[in-house]
Amino acid sequence: MVRSHEFGVEEVKLVVVCPPENTAYFNHITSAAMRTKLPEGKSLAGIMRATLRRQESFAVVSPAELLAVVQSMRFGPATNCWYSYQADRYGW
Helix, strand or coil: CCCCCHHHCCCCCEEEECCCCCHHHHHCCCCHHHHHHCCCCCCHHHHHHHHCCCHHHEEEECHHHHHHHHHHHCCCHHHHHHHHHHHHHHCC
16 A cells, blocks of 8 residues: 555554554464465564565554543544444453
8 A cells, every 4th residue: 555655655554553462463374375475474463574664653552552542532422432332242
């Protein structure tokens, strides 16, 4: 997208939102193609290091961290409803 400037995009950031307790997600690559193409990528972070030119373009945050930031920004009633739903449903 960046190289082709699709939709006028000049910069991207991949943000993975995942509970830190989900170690299976972070440490197990399920894609056989990825394991074959990038054997050094033994984890999610390893795959990202192997595929991204700019390491700062990738971040992992927990749902609690994401919700705390969203709540602190005070976007308005709709965001407050979404935040409450997430907190009620998932207990974050």
